[in-house]
Amino acid sequence: MGLRVLVRFLALPAVALAPVRAQEHAAIVVRVDRRVELTSIVFRLAGSPEYSQARLQGYASAVDAWFGKHEDHAVVRRARQLRATRGVSFDAVASFAVHLDRDDPLGEQGFDPLPARLDRRWTSADAAAFHADLRAFAKASKADEFFARHEDFYAAAEAAMRATLAEHADLSWFDRFFGARPGARFQVALGLLNGGANYGPSVQTKDGEDLYCVLGCWQSDPDGKPVFGRPVVGTVVHEFCHSYCNPLVDRHLPELLAAGEKLFSLTEAAMREQAYGNARTVLCESLVRACTVRYVAASGDARAVAAAVAEEHARSFLWVGELAKVLERYEAARDRYPTLEEFAPDLVGFFRDAAADTEAALARRPKVVTMTPANGATDVDPATQAIVITFDRPMRDRSWAVVGGGEHFPKLGSLSYDAERKVLTIPVELKPDWEYEFWLNRGRYDAFRSAEGEALAPVRVRFRTRGQ
Numbered sequence: 452m453g454l455r456v457l458v459r460f461l462a463l464p465a466v467a468l469a470p471v472r473a474q475e476h477a478a479i480v481v482r483v484d485r486r487v488e489l490t491s492i493v494f495r496l497a498g499s500p501e502y503s504q505a506r507l508q509g510y511a512s513a514v515d516a517w518f519g520k521h522e523d524h525a526v527v528r529r530a531r532q533l534r535a536t537r538g539v540s541f542d543a544v545a546s547f548a549v550h551l552d553r554d555d556p557l558g559e560q561g562f563d564p565l566p567a568r569l570d571r572r573w574t575s576a577d578a579a580a581f582h583a584d585l586r587a588f589a590k591a592s593k594a595d596e597f598f599a600r601h602e603d604f605y606a607a608a609e610a611a612m613r614a615t616l617a618e619h620a621d622l623s624w625f626d627r628f629f630g631a632r633p634g635a636r637f638q639v640a641l642g643l644l645n646g647g648a649n650y651g652p653s654v655q656t657k658d659g660e661d662l663y664c665v666l667g668c669w670q671s672d673p674d675g676k677p678v679f680g681r682p683v684v685g686t687v688v689h690e691f692c693h694s695y696c697n698p699l700v701d702r703h704l705p706e707l708l709a710a711g712e713k714l715f716s717l718t719e720a721a722m723r724e725q726a727y728g729n730a731r732t733v734l735c736e737s738l739v740r741a742c743t744v745r746y747v748a749a750s751g752d753a754r755a756v757a758a759a760v761a762e763e764h765a766r767s768f769l770w771v772g773e774l775a776k777v778l779e780r781y782e783a784a785r786d787r788y789p790t791l792e793e794f795a796p797d798l799v800g801f802f803r804d805a806a807a808d809t810e811a812a813l814a815r816r817p818k819v820v821t822m823t824p825a826n827g828a829t830d831v832d833p834a835t836q837a838i839v840i841t842f843d844r845p846m847r848d849r850s851w852a853v854v855g856g857g858e859h860f861p862k863l864g865s866l867s868y869d870a871e872r873k874v875l876t877i878p879v880e881l882k883p884d885w886e887y888e889f890w891l892n893r894g895r896y897d898a899f900r901s902a903e904g905e906a907l908a909p910v911r912v913r914f915r916t917r918g919q
Contacts, residue, residue: 478637479616479620479622479637479638479639480636480637480638480639481609481612481613481616481639481641482605482609482638482639482640482641483605483608483609483640483641483643484548484549484638484640484641484665485556485594485598486548486549486551486553486556487545487548487549487640487641487642487665488598488642488643488644489548489556489585489589489594490544490545490547490548490585491544491548491642491643491644491645492514492518492594492644493526493527493530493585493588494530494534494540494544495514495644496518496519496521496522496524496527496530497527497528497530497531497534498531499530499534499540499544501540501541501645501648501726502544502644502645502648504645504646504647504648505643505644505645505646506646506647506668506669506670506671507643507644507668507671507675507676507677508675509675510601510604510643510644510675511644513597513601514597514644517592517597518592518594518597521588521591521592524584524587524588524591524592525584525587525588526581526584526585526587526588527588529580529581529584530581533572533577533581537572537573537574537577538572539570539572539573539577541648541650541726542570542650542651542652543570543572543573545640545642545650545652545663545665546568546569546570546573546650546652547569547570547573547578547581548640548665549638549640549652549654549661549663549665550566550568550569550652550654551582557585557586557589557590560582561579562575562578562579562582563575563579565578566654566655567655568652568653568654568655570652604676605641607676608641608643608668608676608677609641611676611677611678611679612639612641612666612677612679615679615680615681615683615684616639616684616687618681619681619684620684620687620688621749622637624688624746624749625691625695628742628745628746628782628791629695629790629791630789630790630791630792632660632695633659634658634659634660635659635660635661635662635694636659636660636661636662637662637664637691638661638662638663638664639663639664639666639687640663640664640665640666641666641668641677642665642666642667642668643668643677645665645666645667645668646667646668646669647667647669648667649664649665649666649667649686649689649690650663650664650665650690651663651664651665651689651690651691651692651693651694651697651739652665652693652694653693653694660694662691662694663690663694664686664687664690664691665690666683666686666687666690685743685746685747685759688743688746689739689740689743692738692739692742692743693735693739695742695791696735696738696739696742696791697735697739699738699791699792699795699798700731700734700735700738701731702792702795703795703798703799704731704734706799707734707798707799707802708730708731709803709806710734710799710802710803710805710806711730711731711733711734711802712730713806713809713810714730714733714734714737714770714802714805714806714809715727715729715730715733717806717809717810717813718733718767718768718769718809718813720908720909720911721766721767721908721909722767724909724911725766734802736768737768737770737771737774737802738774738798740763740768740771741771741774741775741777741778742778743759744756744759744760744763744771744772744775744778745775745778745779745782747759748775748779756775760772760775761895762895765894765895765896765897765906766894767908767909769809769812769813770805770808770809773801773805773808774798774801774805777797777798777801780797781794781797813908815901815903815905816901816905816906816907816908817842817843817844817846817899817900817901817905817907818842818843818907818908819840819841819842819843819891819907819910820841820842820843821840821841822838822839822840822841822912823838823839824838824914825914826910826912826913826914827913827914828914828915829914829915829917830915830917831881831914831915831916831917832916832917833881833882833883833884833885833916833917833919834881835879835881835916836878836879836880837876837877837878837879838876838877838879838912839874839875839876839877840874840875840877840891841873841874841875842873842874842875842901842907843873844873844901844902845871845872845873845901845902846868846872846873846875846899846900846901846902847872847900847901847902847904848868848872850898850899850900851866851875851891851898851899852890852891852892852893852896852897852898852899853866853877853889853890853891854889854890854891854892854893854894854896855888855889855890859885859886859887859888860887860888860889861879861880861881861887861889862879862880863877863878863879864877864878864879864880865878866878872902881916882916883916883917883918883919884915884916884917884918884919885915885916886913886914886915887912887913887914887915887916888911888912888913889912890909890910890911890912891907891909891910891912892906892907892908892909892910893909894909897909
């Protein structure tokens with residue numbers, strides 16, 4: 452069962468990038484990259500959650516049927532160990548994949564010294580050992596035969612993505628916005644097992660550099676083949692922006708870190724929910740997201756810009772709208788700032804001020820004072836007929852977002868506030884010995900707001916009923 456939302460509010464339009472004038476740029480390569488697929492399969496077998504959310508169920512079932520009997524292979528055990536001891540997960544896996552030799556990924560390859568852009572969660576010894584095990588796994592599982600059997604499926608996915616990019620993407624924007632980057636090649640690698648997870652690694656090569664968007668596939672047609680609508684272009688732009696923004700943040704991290712740590716501490720729960728676990732990541736994501744807003748702005752569609760900013764604010768990047776306005780000033784003075792690097796002092800100043808402004812803005816948000824039964828309770832009476840939530844101030848009436856889905860989402864009745872609109876009653880029907888979970892506000896569903904219009908920070912509600 453999918454996501455269910457009990458929500459009443461003025462809905463924002465879905466973010467869909469308005470088309471911009473297509474211009475010639477270095478050709479974009481779209482492929483189902485066997486390096487990405489192979490490493491994704493290994494981490495899927497290892498139980499990594501981010502590689503266990505495939506939406507292409509037919510393909511995922513074929514992967515499990517073919518490779519499942521190798522779930523105790525040495526490379527799978529090593530993947531579990533690397534995740535537990537080094538945090539190798541998410542983009543670190545994609546970074547390793549694209550650093551394998553493109554023409555001979557399972558051939559001999561050295562990792563000492565580490566490639567300059569390989570994620571630093573890898574060590575030389577770990578990368579070499581994992582690669583040796585990966586080679587053995589590919590041979591034992593006959594991975595090449597599996598990939599060959601799915602050539603038509605891969606070709607259909609690649610063709611669908613190429614068509615979307617040809618119609619809606621404008622890669623020349625990157626040179627116009629960031630400054631020329633000779634030798635940069637844009638690569639979209641379709642991660643068929645990644646679901647909604649996307650990554651933006653890059654690789655320095657002897658003759659230039661490869662900038663990657665490892666794009667998850669989260670929509671399919673009735674035949675189970677992936678489809679890509681116009682909004683996916685925003686994700687592609689976002690991931691390519693990482694190759695520009697992350698190095699800039701790293702070069703100026705000493706000046707940015709204090710502000711980044713403050714922003715992270717203020718929004719830590721929401722950031723960790725999105726797998727953003729430290730200040731540097733939040734700084735990189737902030738700059739990438741603001742740059743992506745500027746890509747949307749190049750279309751001239753003010754509504755699309757407003758929707759993009761609203762989406763970022765709903766994800767707790769409350770400062771991205773203002774950062775995008777700062778970048779507009781950069782765009783207007785390119786004679787003074789030939790590239791974004793020259794504008795870095797202004798970015799440092801923005802983040803310093805944003806930390807203080809965000810702290811003040813969050814202080815204005817409503818807060819949950821009490822909840823009955825208590826959030827996290829493990830012995831709730833299954834005869835309980837209502838969840839009662841008390842806020843610290845009057846809330847906007849008939850405006851709420853109770854978000855969740857699946858078998859652990861409770862059956863709800865009609866919500867209501869008391870006369871002061873501080874106490875919310877949520878009628879429920881519960882069953883014994885069962886875990887329940889839902890959110891008050893989450894992502895773009897943020898209708899719980901104070902009377903003044905300030906949104907409640909997302910609250911995850913979990914409890915368990917006792918047995919009879």
